[in-house]
Amino acid sequence: MEWMLLPYKRYADFSGRSRRMEYWMFTLLSVIVSVVCLALIFGGMPSMENLATAEQTGADPFAEMGTLSWIGIAIIVVWGLGSIIPSIAVTVRRLHDQNYTGWIYLGVVLLGLIPLIGTLAQLAFLVVMCLPGTKGPNKYGPDPLDPSSASVFE
Template identity: 50%
Template sequence: MMEWMLLPLKRYADFSGRSRRKEYWMFALLNVLVILAGILIGLLLSGGSADYASMSGGWMIAAALLGIWFLAIFIPSLAVTVRRLHDRDLSGWWYLGMVVASAIPFVGFIASIAFIVVTLLPGTDGPNRFGPDPKNPAQADVFA
């Protein structure tokens, strides 16, 4: 399971090819776990006080650590999302369209739900224009 979480980091800036649902969603789970750990660190270092307004030292440290994490995963997050779209036989430019659409009130809500649905759908069977099927790469040459 951990190898699926770290695979997007190994393929740091690889925007070509395809990524399975498992790779995409395990990376999302890793990010959620890191955010929860950052909140826990902030709570522990601030003495259990969730006083965000004063931004005590504990919360500052947690915010700095999470900021470093988000900077480190920015490119891999873009890459795994583009590869996930490739698995559905969609261009990576659809991601930019979804980001732009998300900035529009009401349309953004619908676009966000549509994007989540697209990432939840299974990839195309067999090879597509972006590469072999990551679920069954051996299948590509069977009927060629």
């Protein structure tokens, strides 16, 4: 659990390096929160029959949404806004661990706007995020796996 929350402790720290464990545990936390919120959202949604009836009668289809849906939407919006900076920061630090500049992430995000090329760029980026970091110190800091370096939890 500590690895999942570490990017929040290093909220806007775009310098230094992050190991794969920090990046992927934060990604796992993101997936878990998203799945729970989507379950709440879809669990509180009206059936298709109720939506069709509401549309035929001219009623507001959003009025048919249950409280669970609104709670799920509120949680995912608040969580998403609170997680965007730590998400970018941990991704930049992960790139630093591989001795790449963090600006590569901006390129991947912009390429994501182009349908086929964006998909290929994001798949390549996924592979890069899975690769181990540079052994020993690099221009972005000491190796986070080096036992002689200070612990990130202190």
